[in-house]
Amino acid sequence: MKVLHLISGGETGGSRKHVITLLEQFEPSEVTLAIFQEGALAEEARAAGIRTELFAQKSRYDLSVLKRLAKFIQAEQFDILHSHGPRANLFGIYLKKKTGIRWVTTVHSDPALDFVKGGVKGTIFTKLSMYAIRQMDHYFAVSDRFKQNLVSLGISAEKVQTVYNGIYFTEEPAESALLHVPDHAFVIAMVARLHPIKGHEIVFDALRQLEMKPHVLLIGDGPIEDELREKAKDLQDCVHFLGFRKDVANIYAASDVALLASYSESFPLALLEAANERIPLISTDVGGVGELITPGETGWIIGAGDAHALADAIRGAMQADVKAMGEKLYEHASSNFSLDQLHKATKEVYVKIASR
Structure with missing residues (x-):
């Protein structure tokens, strides 16, 4: 089973950490990360031994990348596309139609709010994002509440799997950073x-x-x-x-x-x-x-x-x-909230989806 994870690559927050820690749990031959731009995510992924492929865009509106991605999916014979974030989700519409690949997503934020204060473009992209969300074969919800949010959008509850996020928990806390604040400050x-x-x-x-x-x-x-x-x-x-x-x-x-x-x-x-x-x-x-x-x-x-x-x-x-x-x-x-439970639950869904 081979899974292609697709994300913009410019993320610096929780979705970046989620993707890297999740992919680290799989065998290198099982997962590949595709990005549209270099950044902290790609740097950390490669350092972790995750195969990372760049599909550079001239701008975020450069759609020529879609044909290259579709050829890559077909040549590498991926079984599942796992998208993360609005841009990857939008591109997933074309990739699914072109290749027939099974398509899953982890929704890291409320798609109705991703383009807040985006003006006219924001309104258009919100509508496109909401359309993309409804086209997928399966969904990962990182809490039961978020599962209900997806169901409220008209998505069948049978297609939504609650999988809690996880991290590495250490036996001892990290060394404290030197903060430039007064002594005894809260x-x-x-x-x-x-x-x-x-x-x-x-x-x-x-x-x-x-x-x-x-x-x-x-x-x-x-x-x-x-x-x-x-x-x-x-x-x-x-x-x-x-x-x-x-x-x-x-x-x-x-x-x-x-x-x-x-x-x-x-x-x-x-x-x-x-x-x-x-x-x-x-x-x-x-x-x-x-x-x-x-x-x-x-x-x-x-x-x-x-x-x-x-x-x-x-x-x-x-x-x-x-x-x-x-x-x-x-x-x-x-x-x-361990990484072990995150890996096991995610792989179970992959196996189920790939066997259909």
């Missing part, structure tokens, strides 16, 4: 693309409500960085833009709490990575977060877009025994 790490769906503005609103402000580290880059920097000018003493970082584990290890403020997620790997570093979580009630966090014991769950609730959660965290909560979270996460 530190919150937020690993998220700088994108409207991630809720950074709500974080800023919440911080303005606090008399005692924590130091918030924003790890990630994205299309609205300049806009967010402008909106956080009055918070520059406590909000720190760190950009894309490869030492996320070390930053988590040096932090007191991890924060997710998204309006929509499937099952965020960033929170599992924080759990591995034994720090509790503050998260909006999105995706499978409720299956990871026990409120009051391993973290706090709040409503999306609720700055007042977020401010209250931060106050609670600053008064809590975060070390004890982090240890309890680690015990739960390492027992239930």
Whole structure:
């Protein structure tokens, strides 16, 4: 059985980590990664021994790549196409029709929200993305809630498999990064693309409500960085833009709490990575977060877009025994969200689909 994973290649967040860690679990002969551009994903994939093929585009609208991909699929005799992300999903429509390959996807975000603030182009691409989502043979949902979201789009529940994300859990936390914050400061790490769906503005609103402000580290880059920097000018003493970082584990290890403020997620790997570093979580009630966090014991769950609730959660965290909560979270996460379960469940679906 041979599976071709298709992704744009420019990803720097959770979908990048998900793809690499998933493919690492398979034999090299079983999986190939196809990308449209070089970047951190391709670099890490090759370093992990994953066969990675570049199908370069002159621009993201260069459709000549489709013929090359179709020839590659036929020449290599792949059994399954596994797409990740809006662009790969859109291209999958042509590839399935041209080659007849079985087509599955992991939906890493809400397709209705992928092109927020995209103007007319965003509206068009959203409609195309929603059309593509309905054309696939099978779907991986990274939480039961997300499975229900797909079913609400008219997709048969029989075609959707819930497969929880997983990571490598280590016996000891990483070495703490050196942070340029005052001694004894309460530190919150937020690993998220700088994108409207991630809720950074709500974080800023919440911080303005606090008399005692924590130091918030924003790890990630994205299309609205300049806009967010402008909106956080009055918070520059406590909000720190760190950009894309490869030492996320070390930053988590040096932090007191991890924060997710998204309006929509499937099952965020960033929170599992924080759990591995034994720090509790503050998260909006999105995706499978409720299956990871026990409120009051391993973290706090709040409503999306609720700055007042977020401010209250931060106050609670600053008064809590975060070390004890982090240890309890680690015990739960390492027992239930391993890479082994991710690999086994994914391969079972591949075998079932390929045998049809």
